[in-house]
Amino acid sequence: xxxxxxxxxxxxxxxxxxxxxxxxxxxxxxxxxxxxxxxxxxxxxxxxxxxxxxxxxxxxxxxxxxxxxxxxxxxxxxxxxxxxxxxxxxxxxxxxxxxxxxxxxxxxxxxxxxxxxxxxxxxxxxxxxxxxxxxxxxxxxxxxxxxxxxxxxxxxxxxxxxxxxxxxxxxxxxxxxxxxxxxxxxxxxxxxxxxxxxxxxxxxxxxxxxxxxxxxxxxxxxxxxxxxxxxxxxxxxxxxxxxxxxxxxxxxxxxxxxxxxxxxxxxxxxxxxxxxxxxxxxxxxxxxxxxxxxxxxxxxxxxxxxx
Numbered sequence: 062x063x064x065x066x067x068x069x070x071x072x073x074x075x076x077x078x079x080x081x082x083x084x085x086x087x088x089x090x091x092x093x094x095x096x097x098x099x100x101x102x103x104x105x106x107x108x109x110x111x112x113x114x115x116x117x118x119x120x121x122x123x124x125x126x127x128x129x130x131x132x133x134x135x136x137x138x139x140x141x142x143x144x145x146x147x148x149x150x151x152x153x154x155x156x157x158x159x160x161x162x163x164x165x166x167x168x169x170x171x172x173x174x175x176x177x178x179x180x181x182x183x184x185x186x187x188x189x190x191x192x193x194x195x196x197x198x199x200x201x202x203x204x205x206x207x208x209x210x211x212x213x214x215x216x217x218x219x220x221x222x223x224x225x226x227x228x229x230x231x232x233x234x235x236x237x238x239x240x241x242x243x244x245x246x247x248x249x250x251x252x253x254x255x256x257x258x259x260x261x262x263x264x265x266x267x268x269x270x271x272x273x274x275x276x277x278x279x280x281x282x283x284x285x286x287x288x289x290x291x292x293x294x295x296x297x298x299x300x301x302x303x304x305x306x307x308x309x310x311x312x313x314x315x316x317x318x319x320x321x322x323x324x325x326x327x328x329x330x331x332x333x334x335x336x337x338x339x340x341x342x343x344x345x346x347x348x349x350x351x352x353x354x355x356x357x358x359x360x361x362x363x364x365x366x367x368x
Contacts, residue, residue: 111246112183112254113176115144120254122151127186130158134167134180145180157183174246188244188256193235193270196262197277200232205300206353207279209235211267211316212307213342216242220251221343222305227255229350234259237267240307271319274302283312283320284349286328286339295324297353305346324349 112118118131131152133145152159171177191199200207208226213219219242226234242248249256264270271281282295283304304320306312317323326340326348340348 110185110188110244110249111170111174112185113171113174113181113246113250114179114253115148115181116253117249118181118183118254119148119151121183121185121257122148122155122157124254124257125155126188126257128152128155128157129184129186130160131181131183132160132162132167134164135161136164148181176247176250188261190236190244190261190263191233193262193264193273196233196235196260197274199260203232204230204357205279206231206297206350207233207235207274207302208346208350209267209271209274209302209304210241210307211237211304211312212240212310213305214240214242215308215342216245216247217251218242218308218341218343220248220253220255222346223248223252223259223261224255225343225347225350227252227259229347229354231259231350234261235267235270235302236261236263237270238263238265268315268319271302271304271316275319275321280322281320283317283323284325284345285312285317285323286325288323288325290322290324291327292324292349292352293327295322297356301353303346303349303353305342305349308342 112121121128122131131148133149149159167180167182170182196207206229208222208231210219210222213222213236219236223234244256244261252259275281277300279300279302281302281304282297284292284306304312304316306316312320312323326345328339339345
C-alpha cells in the first residue's frame with residue numbers, strides 16, 4: 062500500500078511511553094553531591110591539608126597531628142632512601158593507615174599543588190587556626206614572643222618564616238585574613254613540618270590586632286630597612302611582637318603607625334649608594350628572631366636591668 066505523504070501521525074506524550082523507554086537518571090548525578098569519604102590520590106580538593114615530603118610528614122607524625130593516612134610510592138626504585146622505610150614504621154606505630162600508590166598518582170597530586178613529593182605524602186585533618194584571644198592565653202605561659210605578618214603572599218616565604226619562628230621558640234604566628242598566603246600545601250612543604258608545632262591565629266584586621274596586643278602588654282616592633290635604630294640596639298626581653306612586611310612594599314602605612322618601634326638590619330655597603338639594600342622577608346625574620354633568642358639567653362645588661 063503506498064504511503065500517503067500528507068498523513069500525520071500523532072507524537073506520543075512522555076506519559077504514554079513505557080517505563081522501559083524513559084531515560085533513566087544517571088546514577089552518578091545523586092552521588093556526585095556527596096563528598097567522597099575516600100578520595101582518589103589524584104583528588105586535590107576536599108577539607109584536608111596535604112603534607113608533601115619526608116620532613117613535613119615526619120614532623121606531623123612526631124607531633125601526633127591527626128592524619129587520615131600516609132601514602133608512599135609503590136615503585137620507589139632500588140636507591141630508595143631507608144628513611145621512607147623508617148617513616149612507614151613510624152606511621153604504623155602511631156596507628157596511621159599506610160597506603161602504597163603508583164608514581165603516576167603521586168605526580169598528579171604533587172603537580173596539582175605545585176610541589177615535589179620525594180615519595181611520601183600525608184593527608185591530614187585541616188589545621189585549625191586560632192582566635193587571637195586564644196593565642197594570647199597560650200602565649201601567657203610561653204616565651205611571649207609572637208610574629209605578625211603584614212602582606213606576606215609568597216608561600217615559600219611564609220613557610221620559611223614559620224620554620225624560623227618554631228625553631229626560635231616563638232609562641233605563634235599571626236596572619237591577616239586578606240593580602241596574605243594561606244596555609245597551603247606549598248606553605249606546609251616550605252615549613253617542613255614546623256606548622257605541626259607552631260600555633261597560627263587568623264585576624265580580620267591586622268591593625269586592630271596590634272592594638273589588642275598592645276593592650277595585652279606587648280611591645281610592637283616592625284622591621285623596616287629605613288629605620289635608624291638597628292636590631293642590635295633594641296632590647297627584646299619583654300613581651301614582643303615582631304612584624305614582618307610583605308615582599309617589595311614592606312610594612313603598610315597603618316601598620317607602621319601602630320608599631321612602638323621600627324628597627325632595621327644594618328647592611329654592609331662598600332661605598333655610599335652601593336651594596337645590598339634589603340633582605341628577603343624570611344631571611345630578615347630569621348635574623349631578627351634569633352637576635353631575640355640571643356639576647357634572652359645572655360646575661361641582662363645594665364640598661365635592661367633598669368627597665
